[in-house]
Every structure is written in C-alpha cells, then in structure tokens.
C-alpha cells in the first residue's frame with residue numbers, strides 16, 4: 064500500500080473540515096472519524112496482540128480458513144462491542160443460503176449510498192445496514208465483483224469532474240480554487256466511501272497485493288482523470304508558480320491554497336516531475352538576475368542583508384507549503400545564485416570597508432552566509448589576511464617617514480591586533496583557520512620593515528616599565544606585557560629587540576627609574592619562556608649586578624665609617640660586569656677634588672676585595688641629587704653627573720664662558736653643549752646664558768641663577784636627549800649587526816667542522832636552519848669568502864662549488 | 871649664591887647624593903684564554919655568563935686562564951701538572 068503513509072495527515076485534516084462545515088452530517092462523520100481511529104489502532108492491536116488473544120479469536124471462528132477475519136478483528140465490531148460481534152459470528156455460523164438476486168440488491172443499496180456521497184445527498188440506509196451489506200457480500204465471496212463495481216462508480220464520478228477545468232475563460236486563481244475544491248471533495252468522499260467499504264479494504268484488498276486500497280484507488284482515479292490531464296496539470300503548476308512568484312515580490316498570497324495543492328501533488332506522487340523541476344528553474348532564473356542586479360545597485364552590507372532575508376523567506380516557504388524534499392535543492396540554489404556567484408565581488412567591494420569600520424554585525428552576517436557555500440570561508444579568510452597585511456604594512460612602513468607615526472607604531476599595532484582579535488572571536492566564530500591567517504599576516508607585515516619594529520617594541524616596553532607610567536595597575540601592566548609578547552613572537556630579528564631592550568633596561572636600573580621590580584622580573588620570565596634562557600641570561604646578570612652592588616655598598620659603608628671621607632657627599636656605586644651590559648664608551652672628565660678622593664677610596668676598597676680586576680668609571684652613567692641654596696630657599700635637584708660638574712663650577716666663581724667650562728670639566732664638546740643647554744635653555748633655568756638663545760655658542764657666558772624659582776622642592780632637570788639617542792640608536796643597531804656577523808662565522812665554522820666537506824647550497828641551507836635572524840644569501844657568501852681568506856676553510860680544487868674544512 | 875655640595879653642613883639628611891657607575895673586567899696579560907681561545911671578557915665554552923660565574927685564575931708562571939679551562943686541562947694531565955702555555959709546573963698563584 065504505497066500511498067497509505069501520505070494519506071494519514073490528509074485524513075485528519077479532512078475530518079476536521081468535515082466536522083466544521085457539515086454539521087448535518089455529524090452522525091456520519093463522527094462514525095467515520097472513529098472508524099478511522101479504529102483503522103489505525105486496529106492494525107496496531109493486531110500486531111500487538113498477545114498469544115492468548117489470538118487463540119481466543121481463533122476459537123470464536125467456526126472455520127479457521129474462511130477469510131482471515133481473525134487477523135483483522137473488524138473495526139466495526141470494535142465500534143459496537145457485543146452486538147456486532149455477535150452478528151458476524153451468527154452470520155458465519157449459520158452459513159445461510161444466498162437469495163437469488165441478493166448480490167444485485169445489496170449492491171444497489173450500496174451504490175445508492177456511494178452516489179449520495181458523490182452528490183452530497185443524505186444516505187437513505189443506515190450505516191449499520193451498509194457495513195453489514197459489505198460484510199455479507201465479502202463473506203459470500205463477492206469481494207472482487209464488489210470492488211470492481213465500486214471502482215467503476217467512483218471512476219464515473221471522477222471523470223465527470225474534468226469539464227470544469229477545461230474552460231478557457233478562467234483566471235488562474237479561480238482555477239486553483241476550483242481544483243482545490245474538487246480535490247478536497249474527492250478526499251472527503253473517498254474517506255466516507257472507504258469507511259463504508261472498510262471490510263472490503265481489510266479483507267479482499269489486503270489479501271491481494273496487486274489490488275489498490277480503496278483510498279489509493281481513489282487517488283489513482285483522480286490522477287488519471289483530473290490532474291493527469293496535461294491541460295489541467297499545466298494550469299495547476301503554472302498557477303502555483305505565479306502565486307509563489309507574487310509572494311516573492313512581497314505580496315501576501317493564500318498560503319493554505321498553496322499548501323493544499325502542493326500536498327495534492329505529493330499525494331498523487333507527481334510533485335517532483337510536475338512541479339519541483341519547474342519551480343526550481345523559475346527560482347534559479349529569478350535569483351540569478353536578482354543577484355546580478357542587486358550586486359550592482361546595493362552596497363555590500365545591504366546586499367548581504369537581502370540575501371539573509373531571501374534565505375529566511377525560502378525557509379518560511381518550506382515550512383508553510385513546499386515539500387521538505389525540495390529543501391536542499393532550493394536552499395542550494397538560492398545560495399548559489401545570490402552568494403556563490405558573487406563571492407569574490409562581495410569581498411572586493413565590501414570587506415575592507417567592513418573591517419576598517421569594525422562593523423561586527425555585518426561581518427558576522429558575512430561569515431555566517433559565506434560559511435554556507437563552498438570555498439566561502441576560504442575566500443573570506445584569504446581576503447581577511449590580505450586586509451591585515453595591507454593595513455599592517457601602512458602602520459609599519461610609515462612611507463612618509465612621519466616621526467610621530469613611528470612613535471605610535473607599537474600602540475597602533477596593539478590596537479589593530481585587539482580589533483582583529485575581537486572580530487575573529489565575535490564574527491568569525493574563533494575559527495582556527497582565521498586565527499592562523501591572522502598570525503601569518505601579522506608576522507608578515509611586522510617584518511616588512513627591518514629592525515625598526517623590534518626597536519620600537521623594546522622602547523614601548525621601556526615606556527611601560529619606567530617609573531612614572533601611571534596609566535596601568537599591576538594587572539593591566541601584566542596584560543599589556545602579554546600582548547607585547549604576542550607581537551614580539553612575530554618578530555624575526557629578536558636580537559635587535561634584545562639590544563634595545565637591554566640598553567633601556569640598563570637605564571632603568573642605573574637611574575633607579577624602574578616602576579616595579581615585579582614587572583621587570585615578570586617581563587624577563589616572559590622573554591625567557593619565549594626565547595629560552597640563552598636569550599635572558601645576560602639580562603638576568605644585570606639584575607644580579609644590581610644586587611651585588613648593594614652588598615658591596617653595605618660593606619663599603621661599614622669599612623669607611625670611622626674614616627674621614629666626605630661630609631657632603633654620600634656615594635653609591637653600581638658595579639657592572641662587562642659583558643652583561645651594553646657597551647659604553649669611556650669618557651674622561653675632571654671631577655672636583657673631593658669627588659676624586661671619594662672615588663679613590665672606593666676603588667681601593669673594591670679592588671682590595673676582588674683581586675685580578677680593574678675598575679673603569681663611567682661618568683656618562685653617573686647622576687646626583689644635589690641640595691642647592693637659592694635666594695628663594697633650598698631645592699633638591701636631580702641631575703646627571705655632567706650637569707653636576709657644570710653647576711659645581713659656580714661655587715668658585717660667578718660667570719664662566721663656554722670655553723672655560725669646557726676646560727674645567729673636560730666634558731666632550733657636543734656633550735657639554737647639550738648639558739649647558741639643558742641647564743640654561745630648558746624649562747627650569749638654573750643658569751643664565753648671555754646672549755640668550757637656543758643654541759650654545761663658544762663665546763656664550765653663563766651665570767648662576769640665584770633667583771631661580773619653582774613651585775616644587777624636588778626638580779628633575781632633563782638631559783637634552785635627541786642627538787644622543789640617535790647616536791646611541793645607530794651604535795646599538797651596528798652592534799647587533801656585528802654580533803650577527805660573529806654568529807654567522809661561528810655557525811659556518813661549526814657546520815664545516817662536523818661535515819668537513821659541503822657544497823655551497825647545502826651549507827647555506829644548514830645555515831638558514833641554525834640562524835635565528837634574517838640574513839641575505841649574499842651576506843652569507845661574504846662571510847664564507849672572509850673565512851676562506853682567513854684559512855678556516857677552502858674551496859675544493861676539483862669542485863669550486865664545494866668547500867673543505869681546514870683544521 | 872651657594873651650592874650646598876661644598877657647604878660644610880654636617881647634617882646627614884642634607885647630604886648630596888652621588889650615584890656613580892663603574893665597570894670591572896679582568897686584569898690579564900692577554901685578551902684571550904690560551905686554552906679555549908675565547909676572550910677573557912667573555913666566558914669559557916661551558917659557561918653562558920662571563921664574570922663571577924666563570925672567573926679567571928693565575929698561575930705562578932703569571933699565565934692566566936678561565937678557571938674551568940685550566941681545571942679541565944689539569945685533570946687531563948696524568949703525570950705532571952704543567953702550564954699549557956710555558957710548560958712549567960702549574961701552581962695557583964696565592
């Protein structure tokens with residue numbers, strides 16, 4: 064019974080409608096509906112029957128082989144337990160003789176009832192009579208004739224309906240209404256008919272697999288004579304398509320009509336061939352042209368919103384009237400015509416804007432929609448990566464050489480990273496593929512410029528770790544350092560970072576400007592974790608030197624307690640181990656006698672404790688806190704040693720020329736000019752310069768500013784840094800390159816020593832495996848040449864592309 | 871006008887503060903260790919940090935080495951403990 068499943072819902076709906084519309088037939092429909100329920104529960108019962116029940120039924124039957132009634136305990140007998148059951152048994156028991164014209168009369172009664180149903184008239188006979196008539200005819204082996212007669216009657220009726228659908232002057236809505244009404248009536252009638260002929264259905268039909276059930280027979284007739292007619296079918300399908308088309312343009316249409324008729328096509332098993340194919344074709348061409356048109360007319364966010372809406376609408380359609388079997392094909396079609404065809408155009412036209420304007424809602428939508436189509440995510444990810452690289456490069460390369468932009472580079476990269484991270488997690492579902500693309504892209508653009516990003520990252524860390532950085536609590540600082548480490552990870556030339564980091568760390572430690580030891584230690588451990596202890600061992604050494612210096616100073620103070628050293632000056636010395644710290648160029652300056660004496664006392668003490676060492680003073684790194692007596696009162700001045708030397712001079716005279724100061728202090732010319740500038744041309748002017756002016760000239764004269772006033776007691780006089788930083792910067796970078804050269808040389812020798820003989824290409828590839836900073840092949844070649852010159856290796860005599868190690 | 875730095879005030883609190891910086895290195899008669907050929911300002915090949923972690927030692931012959939280098943060398947000498955540079959008997963100075 065192929066159609067029986069599809070029938071069920073229809074039956075229920077049919078019943079409901081019957082009950083609503085036809086109150087006068089309530090008695091009949093009530094019976095029908097309860098019969099229908101019985102049909103279902105009856106079958107369930109029969110399969111769920113226990114052995115004892117089956118036996119009981121067997122015993123109730125006189126001849127077991129009669130007609131299988133026992134397998135399908137009659138729904139009618141269940142309907143009225145006791146009476147009907149008795150009736151059946153009695154009939155079978157007595158095996159009465161059949162009157163001559165019994166068949167004809169009985170059928171006449173039944174046909175009259177069927178005709179009444181077909182013409183919506185009242186049935187003359189009682190239902191009980193009719194059930195019994197069917198039951199009897201079946202018992203007297205008239206089933207096959209009865210079935211044929213019933214079929215013929217129904218066929219005649221169905222056939223008679225065709226004419227109304229062939230008229231020309233009929234609009235499609237009118238037509239749909241007609242066919243819907245006809246179909247509904249057909250179903251209603253067939254349900255009633257079946258309930259009368261149920262016994263036939265359950266016996267004769269069940270036993271003959273080649274014979275259609277009464278319901279299916281009805282469908283078959285309707286298909287053959289009504290919907291199978293090509294004019295009717297075309298009109299129906301075209302009408303349905305027009306209705307759907309109107310709904311797609313935004314009109315409200317009768318969805319229940321659509322639903323009923325599409326259900327009809329499904330029930331008649333012609334949904335796919337008659338409707339679905341045409342429907343999909345119409346959908347395809349509609350969305351193909353819509354996609355092309357709207358891609359031109361609308362901007363990308365609007366377009367995506369529209370696509371989202373279209374998909375929702377089609378889903379609604381599936382929910383309300385289309386058959387579920389259409390779902391995959393329909394959705395794929397919409398996705399293909401509205402999205403897949405336009406992916407690269409959408410990305411090209413709109414992605415950069417959405418990303419740069421941080422339009423997360425639109426980006427979410429784009430990701431969700433693109434995830435629906437083949438290669439959508441892949442293409443989105445690729446364009447996303449291109450955007451990151453492009454935007455990052457603009458930040459990093461700073462092609463206009465704007466110094467402010469360089470200053471803000473790291474902050475800008477961090478903010479960019481935050482933004483991109485946020486987009487990945489809120490819009491792109493934390494997709495691993497996107498995370499990887501982001502990492503690669505960051506690595507790509509950060510290294511698009513040599514050395515500078517590494518340098519600026521180091522300096523940025525310095526600015527955050529330096530005292531006076533009030534913007535962050537400890538937790539905030541910690542989080543910020545973690546973010547910096549992410550950028551650090553992307554950098555290829557980590558040695559450049561190390562050099563600048565070290566230089567700044569030295570300053571923080573020596574001038575006591577570190578904001579927090581904990582933060583310093585935390586940063587150090589992050590670097591250690593990232594690059595291994597080899598990277599941080601010297602930085603740790605610097606901290607160790609600072610600790611050791613404290614111990615030395617304690618011991619020194621105890622040893623000189625009773626000696627007369629200096630009444631005015633309290634000396635603290637930081638002793639640095641060469642090799643841990645940045646290289647400083649020693650500078651000889653003239654100190655006042657008292658300071659020289661103090662220095663000597665310390666030196667004697669230190670070398671007495673540590674034999675085999677020599678001590679070199681680094682006046683450039685020294686600084687002082689001076690108590691100065693102005694006419695307006697005492698001030699505490701935080702100054703460099705060079706500033707101190709200039710100021711002290713004015714204890715011995717009132718006015719000094721530049722040349723005189725230079726001679727007295729022996730500070731190097733440009734260094735001295737900067738120092739005097741800081742004292743006489745800055746915000747806090749401790750010296751007065753004549754003539755006035757920004758630059759220090761050879762003939763300038765300087766005078767102590769006794770009337771100096773400042774609202775603070777403790778005043779820091781900044782050194783003028785600009786030029787110094789540039790020089791420092793260049794030498795720091797140069798030292799990194801020199802160090803890289805040593806590392807390249809050492810690596811070449813190490814490789815050649817183990818391999819003895821190697822071709823040029825193999826040597827180069829091994830070098831790239833070992834070296835942790837970016838190098839050009841040409842530079843490697845130069846180092847190889849240099850090592851050949853210095854007899855560490857030689858070219859092979861037979862093969863000039865091969866080298867031999869020289870022991 | 872008066873700068874307190876030479877003001878003979880005995881007041882401890884009012885003292886001027888001078889924070890000086892000095893760097894130290896080994897006093898050696900050569901730049902490199904005769905055993906490992908590494909700079910004395912650096913460390914021996916076994917070590918990572920120069921300075922206190924990899925100190926120098928002097929022999930009575932006045933030759934000087936990384937302590938790790940000379941100890942290793944002496945351990946490898948079965949019979950006579952000689953300075954690798956001048957082949958005199960090795961004795962630690964002091």
Ligand SMILES: [Zn+2]
Nearest residue numbers: 903906936939
């Ligand atoms: Zn050595």
Ligand SMILES: [Zn+2]
Nearest residue numbers: 914917924938
């Ligand atoms: Zn060592």
Ligand SMILES: [Zn+2]
Nearest residue numbers: 931933953956
């Ligand atoms: Zn010796």
